[in-house]
Amino acid sequence: MKRDTAISASETTYDSIMTGHIGLESEHEEYRERVREFAETEVAPVVDDYEERDEFPLDLVDELGEAGLYGVTIPERYGGEGRDYRSFVLTIEELCRIWKVPAGVVSLSGSLVGHTLQKFGSERQREEWLTDVFTQNQVTAVSLTEPQAGSDANALETTAERDGDEFVIDGHKVWTSHGEVADLIFVVARTDDTGSHDDVSIIGVPNPGERDGVEFVRDIPCMEGGAVVENEVKYENLRVPVENLVGEEGRGFRYIMEALDIGRLGVAAQSTGILQGCLDESARFADEREQFGEPIRNNQGVSFKLADMKMDLEAARLLTYSAAAKLDAGERVTQDAAIAKTFASDAAMEGAVEAVQVLGSRGYSKDYPVERFMREAKGTQIYEGTNEINRSVVARHLYD
Ligand SMILES: Cc1cc2nc3c(=O)[nH]c(=O)nc-3n(C[C@H](O)[C@H](O)[C@H](O)COP(=O)(O)OP(=O)(O)OC[C@H]3O[C@@H](n4cnc5c(N)ncnc54)[C@H](O)[C@@H]3O)c2cc1C
CATH class of the missing domain: 1.20.140.10 (Butyryl-CoA Dehydrogenase, subunit A, domain 3)
Known part of the structure; x- marks a missing residue:
């Protein structure tokens, strides 16, 4: 039996966080209550089960979307909630008070993928990818880090070469969070070979699990536990249409x-x-x-x-x-x-x-x-x- 003397997460917090904070409006505090209720009623009862089964909580991502807590800052016309960044951080904070894994999905999809698509993507990409992610509660990923390119991200060696109306992507990535459960991966690759930042581009790869040329080599066993997915990925002769380039070439x-x-x-x-x-x-x-x-x-x-x-x-x-x-x-x-x-x-x-x-x-x-x-x-x-x-x-x- 768990928690012999502890009180369940749903009981009163000992901290007086509801007294208002500089920079937050009353509507933010009301919104916080909404997320807190979701975290306590939907996440807290299932976290130990997912952790024990080492299972990524796809159902919870769906429930987050249904509850209007997923695409927090994404405009409503693309399936999001059209809220501000204070609501974004409150959503993540309240989820993490209970469990980080679903909050990590909200965080990544809202920032590296969602913001980038919203601001730099083509209208087609916004209408298809962005809208699919936030209406169908899909999971996203970003493949940037490589074995030799960690803090020095510009040392990345993955290439995306033009061949007619396609890019051909080849490279080896590590720590692609959510990779094998993702419906959309942003692969960060060199589209030129001068070695500068201006070679680097972002290419969207929808449905990566169904493509030839994407191999999820392994789920890196990590300190956080088995419910989170951290993939090592190989891209070999992966072909995607040139219109999957996000924004301008060399601006990635x-x-x-x-x-x-x-x-x-x-x-x-x-x-x-x-x-x-x-x-x-x-x-x-x-x-x-x-x-x-x-x-x-x-x-x-x-x-x-x-x-x-x-x-x-x-x-x-x-x-x-x-x-x-x-x-x-x-x-x-x-x-x-x-x-x-x-x-x-x-x-x-x-x-x-x-x-x-x-x-x-x-x-x-x-x-x-x-x-x-x-x-x-x-x-x-x-x-x-x-x-x-x-x-x-x-x-x-x-x-x-
Ligand atoms: C749980 C988890 C999830 C991740 N998710 C993703 C993801 O979704 N997509 C993705 O692309 N990557 C992801 N990463 C990779 C992450 O971005 C890198 O681990 C990080 O950038 C550091 O790179 P590295 O691990 O290679 O460390 P290294 O760069 O090898 O650094 C090793 C140590 O040296 C220090 N160091 C290096 N350079 C300097 C410097 N100039 N000054 C001072 N100290 C320095 C570092 O701080 C560190 O302590 C994830 C990593 C983890 C652990």
């Missing part, structure tokens, strides 16, 4: 960098939600667990851990909301998003380690979610630019 690197601002805000929101989950679980446990005849929260050594989590949580939340509000005001948020992502993910990792400590042996078991929060938090320090790379972004923009 710039498109990815712009969309990463939004992606990093999504990761900041993931981290904030994970940290909230850690605080909820550990504050509740510290209130109920008695040792030496009293609740363990009466010990300063325990209560200071909770206080540190609360302080970091408030700071992470404000950085995330403030960057989202700037984005809603039409500003470029490269530095703000890097700050929010780095601060929030470091805080989530630290908070998760302490949450495990507050729960003692129970925190180390899979009977409680904090060990999973710790595994989820670690990823947020690495993907969408490691925190070292994000610190470099912050430093570079000091001189703008």
Whole structure:
């Protein structure tokens, strides 16, 4: 039996997050309530089952779409909800308070794929791909990282050569999240060979699982667990029509960098939600667990851990909301998003380690979610630019 003394996720949070935040309107707080209810009633009861079965939650993606929580910022005419970026981060935060995997789908589809298609895609791509993703609740993926091209993304060697009215794609990618369950993959490839950023283009590959030339070599076993899908992929003589080029040839690197601002805000929101989950679980446990005849929260050594989590949580939340509000005001948020992502993910990792400590042996078991929060938090320090790379972004923009 799980959670012998813990309270289920649906019970009251110990944190006073509903008191309003700078940058949020009352409609955002109402929207947050909607997402929270979905997360507690639809996600919380099934997360352990999916995790135990190592199964990607395709049904949950469908339910998110049905509940109007998937294409949050995508215009309604393309099947989305037409909301702002503050709603986007709230959706991800509230889902991550319970489970990161479905939030990761909302984050990736809304940022790297959704934003890029909406802003740079052709009208045909918007009407077909974008609309299909958000009306049919499809999963998307981005194939950028390669074995030799991680932080240095421009070291990518995948090529897309023109052959008549087709591109022929050849290359080896790693860490393509959602790859084999995706209905649409953005493959990032060189369409020229000068070695500069201006060689790089994005090519859309719909229905990748049904194509000759796409081999999902393996699902990389990773710390987060088996429910998330992280593929190593080989593209060999993959032929797609030239009209699958997204935007202009040679502009792909710039498109990815712009969309990463939004992606990093999504990761900041993931981290904030994970940290909230850690605080909820550990504050509740510290209130109920008695040792030496009293609740363990009466010990300063325990209560200071909770206080540190609360302080970091408030700071992470404000950085995330403030960057989202700037984005809603039409500003470029490269530095703000890097700050929010780095601060929030470091805080989530630290908070998760302490949450495990507050729960003692129970925190180390899979009977409680904090060990999973710790595994989820670690990823947020690495993907969408490691925190070292994000610190470099912050430093570079000091001189703008
Ligand atoms: C869970 C997960 C999901 C992912 N999803 C995707 C995805 O969907 N699509 C995709 O294309 N990729 C994805 N990635 C890949 C991710 O973007 C890369 O892992 C990341 O960019 C870092 O590259 P790397 O792992 O090769 O590390 P490396 O670049 O090899 O870096 C190794 C270490 O060196 C440090 N380092 C490197 N260069 C510098 C520098 N200049 N200054 C300071 N420190 C430096 C790094 O910070 C890191 O600590 C995912 C990764 C993970 C873990």
